[in-house]
Amino acid sequence: MDFLIDSFLSAMLLIGSLDPGLLEIIGVSLKVSCTSTLIASVIGVPGGFIIAFSEFPMKRLLITILNTLLALPTVVVGLFVYAFISRRGIFGVFDLLYTPKAMIIGQVILIIPIVATFTISAVSRIDDRYRKTALTVGANLFQTAWMLVREARFGIAAAIIAAFGRVIAEVGISMMLGGNVRGFTRTMTTAMALEYDKGQFVLSVALGIALLGVSFAVNLFFNYFQGKVRV
Amino acid sequence: MKTGLAWILTLLVAGLTVPGTTQGAEKVLKMSTTTSTENSGLLDVLLPEFTKETGIQIKVLAKGTGAAIRDGMDGNVDIIFVHAKEREEKFVSDGYGAYRLAVMHNDFVILGPAADPAGVKGTHDAAKALKKIAIRKARFVSRGDDSGTHTKEKALWKATGLPLKTETTEIVKQGKRQQVFSQHPEGLGQWYLSIGQGMGKTLTYAEEKQAYTVADRGTYLKYKFGRKQGLDLKILCQGDPELFNPYGIIPINPTRHPHVKFKWADRLAEWLVSPKAQGLIARYKIAGQQAFFPDAIANAR
Numbered sequence: 001m002d003f004l005i006d007s008f009l010s011a012m013l014l015i016g017s018l019d020p021g022l023l024e025i026i027g028v029s030l031k032v033s034c035t036s037t038l039i040a041s042v043i044g045v046p047g048g049f050i051i052a053f054s055e056f057p058m059k060r061l062l063i064t065i066l067n068t069l070l071a072l073p074t075v076v077v078g079l080f081v082y083a084f085i086s087r088r089g090i091f092g093v094f095d096l097l098y099t100p101k102a103m104i105i106g107q108v109i110l111i112i113p114i115v116a117t118f119t120i121s122a123v124s125r126i127d128d129r130y131r132k133t134a135l136t137v138g139a140n141l142f143q144t145a146w147m148l149v150r151e152a153r154f155g156i157a158a159a160i161i162a163a164f165g166r167v168i169a170e171v172g173i174s175m176m177l178g179g180n181v182r183g184f185t186r187t188m189t190t191a192m193a194l195e196y197d198k199g200q201f202v203l204s205v206a207l208g209i210a211l212l213g214v215s216f217a218v219n220l221f222f223n224y225f226q227g228k229v230r231v
Numbered sequence: 232m233k234t235g236l237a238w239i240l241t242l243l244v245a246g247l248t249v250p251g252t253t254q255g256a257e258k259v260l261k262m263s264t265t266t267s268t269e270n271s272g273l274l275d276v277l278l279p280e281f282t283k284e285t286g287i288q289i290k291v292l293a294k295g296t297g298a299a300i301r302d303g304m305d306g307n308v309d310i311i312f313v314h315a316k317e318r319e320e321k322f323v324s325d326g327y328g329a330y331r332l333a334v335m336h337n338d339f340v341i342l343g344p345a346a347d348p349a350g351v352k353g354t355h356d357a358a359k360a361l362k363k364i365a366i367r368k369a370r371f372v373s374r375g376d377d378s379g380t381h382t383k384e385k386a387l388w389k390a391t392g393l394p395l396k397t398e399t400t401e402i403v404k405q406g407k408r409q410q411v412f413s414q415h416p417e418g419l420g421q422w423y424l425s426i427g428q429g430m431g432k433t434l435t436y437a438e439e440k441q442a443y444t445v446a447d448r449g450t451y452l453k454y455k456f457g458r459k460q461g462l463d464l465k466i467l468c469q470g471d472p473e474l475f476n477p478y479g480i481i482p483i484n485p486t487r488h489p490h491v492k493f494k495w496a497d498r499l500a501e502w503l504v505s506p507k508a509q510g511l512i513a514r515y516k517i518a519g520q521q522a523f524f525p526d527a528i529a530n531a532r
Binding site: 002005006009010013014017019021086087088097098175179180181182183184186190191194196197198199200202203206 | 294295300301376377401403404408424427428436438439440460
């Protein structure tokens with residue numbers, strides 16, 4: 001019990017004193033996670049739309065593959081990207097490994113399936129008559145798509161929130177591709193893993209509490225946003 | 232509903248404890264050690280021999296020295312095998328360890344890329360070598376994980392006389408505010424890369440970034456000659472007595488943690504300093520080179 005109280009008080013101290021090391025770690029986490037969520041959304045949401053509204057052979061198979069990729073382990077993505085961007089890999093000359101860019105590449109690959117499948121299920125749920133009505137009243141394709149986005153906004157926002165949650169909480173890719181370099185690629189999760197390795201459990205739990213706090217703040221923001229759009 | 236839940240819990244607990252009790256019939260000893268010991272491959276030679284002789288099996292948990300000592304303090308393991316002499320002695324004098332036996336030593340080396348941008352090659356003074364790296368702001372990878380190697384590296388940085396940055400973090404322990412310090416040269420995150428990972432990972436990282444690093448010789452040899460694709464780093468500084476790296480074995484004090492298997496831990500510690508084990512250590516070679524030097528018996532072979 002003492003252990004938990006200690007950790008909680010330490011977390012308060014860390015956050016309350018705006019510890020520069022902690023802020024730096026939170027900064028790296030947010031920067032990387034937000035960037036990868038943004039990129040994955042820009043690719044995944046339209047991608048989901050196209051898959052949901054077009055008919056092509058193997059459509060079911062593609063959706064099944066996307067669903068399977070939801071279970072993609074972070075270490076597999078990490079290894080895969082590592083093989084490409086390592087000094088001995090084909091993109092080795094760009095010196096990408098162990099940089100925030102490398103983490104973003106891995107995280108984008110990890111969450112595109114999440115954004116895409118959530119989007120597919122969100123827009124598939126909309127009654128097809130909406131689309132047909134829109135087209136018959138003379139809306140062009142873009143206007144029709146925009147109307148569907150408005151209709152499915154809640155599901156799409158959920159897709160983005162889930163994707164963000166996945167990347168801010170993951171440790172495998174950040175560790176393998178970011179390398180946990182202090183002041184450069186150290187994120188909240190890799191910092192926690194490290195403090196645990198060092199036997200500094202109190203600091204580790206304190207970071208965990210800080211992480212939940214940050215996620216809560218981000219979700220409050222999303223919640224506010226979802227509410228806004230709805231009106 | 233409540234009884235159903237109770238049943239599930241009972242089943243769970245039973246399921247978890249049954250294999251535990253059968254395991255209790257065997258002799259299993261838990262040992263926390265450093266990643267450098269594990270990565271070097273020496274344990275794979277020593278421990279099976281010990282098990283063959285005594286029937287005691289050993290579960291090895293490889294971590295940084297800091298975490299290994301922590302395991303010992305919390306009584307999570309029965310014995311620790313680490314390399315940070317001062318901290319080990321404190322561990323024993325604080326009552327966590329029963330005693331410490333000097334088992335062996337190897338040494339640290341300063342590694343770097345063959346191109347050697349900081350011109351370290353040929354320097355015998357380890358602190359001078361690090362100073363050159365810092366002045367050139369050549370990339371340097373630090374374990375940064377509070378391990379024995381990291382402890383040594385910090386001591387070397389101190390010896391360079393360069394200005395070091397100290398950072399303090401306040402934590403609460405047993406209701407009291409405490410400060411945790413960390414020291415590093417200027418340039419953190421730019422040329423000084425503190426990655427907080429094990430020795431093997433640090434070597435591959437340094438190779439990937441063609442950076443300098445401090446490593447123990449055993450792990451270096453293993454990664455240089457024991458793999459298909461040998462490590463692309465060279466020893467640039469070695470032989471300084473400051474780079475000496477002694478390993479000690481410490482059974483956990485049974486008066487502090489009565490549940491530890493002191494009798495077996497004691498047996499392992501005594502065995503490691505016996506002529507037989509010391510001979511195994513002396514004969515253990517990586518790529519034809521002796522990696523560890525027995526300390527208990529001077530002329531063991």
